[in-house]
Amino acid sequence: MRKIIIRNEEDTKNFGHELAAKLKPNDVVALIGDLGTGKTTLTKYIAEGLGVTERITSPTFTTVCEYHSGRLPLYHFDVYRVTDPEVLFEIGAEEYFYAGGVSIVEWADMVAEILPEETICIFIEYGEKEGERIYQCTF
Ligand SMILES: Nc1ncnc2c1ncn2[C@@H]1O[C@H](COP(=O)(O)OP(=O)(O)O)[C@@H](O)[C@H]1O
Numbered sequence: 001m002r003k004i005i006i007r008n009e010e011d012t013k014n015f016g017h018e019l020a021a022k023l024k025p026n027d028v029v030a031l032i033g034d035l036g037t038g039k040t041t042l043t044k045y046i047a048e049g050l051g052v053t054e055r056i057t058s059p060t061f062t063t064v065c066e067y068h069s070g071r072l073p074l075y076h077f078d079v080y081r082v083t084d085p086e087v088l089f090e091i092g093a094e095e096y097f098y099a100g101g102v103s104i105v106e107w108a109d110m111v112a113e114i115l116p117e118e119t120i121c122i123f124i125e126y127g128e129k130e131g132e133r134i135y136q137c138t139f
């Protein structure tokens with residue numbers, strides 16, 4: 001796994017923009033890390049890199065938010081409140097994954113069993129200094 005030291009939010013932004021440039025239809029990006037490690041923040045920068053002009057809001061209560069203004073459709077999931085993966089079948093998560101857009105899933109470790117095998121995983125941990133984060137990536 002590739003390990004990246006993120007020093008501050010500017011590094012998160014650059015990482016998000018670079019990843020966005022590489023994303024293809026049907027890519028699924030799993031963001032795994034504790035509360036406050038920056039999953040939503042990274043999602044905002046990936047969205048920005050895709051050219052999404054709508055404001056990104058946290059889909060904590062709706063589970064999924066869709067954005068169609070970018071280079072590819074973006075489906076942003078936050079499954080923190082999903083205690084039963086069955087709920088994801090009900091909202092059609094798998095249809096989203098293969099709908100030709102990019103899916104980003106916060107707290108993806110909670111629904112690991114429904115993620116496609118080729119899912120891009122980013123594990124995020126706090127670093128020692130304020131603003132620092134450690135990314136471990138499977139791509
Ligand atoms: N390097 C960094 N990357 C992302 N967010 C950072 C970073 N440094 C500080 N932050 C701050 O940490 C918080 C992360 O919150 P958020 O993105 O909502 O986390 P999560 O979705 O993982 O709970 C934001 O207030 C953000 O400004």
Ligand SMILES: [Mg+2]
Nearest residue numbers: 039040058106
């Ligand atoms: Mg979040």
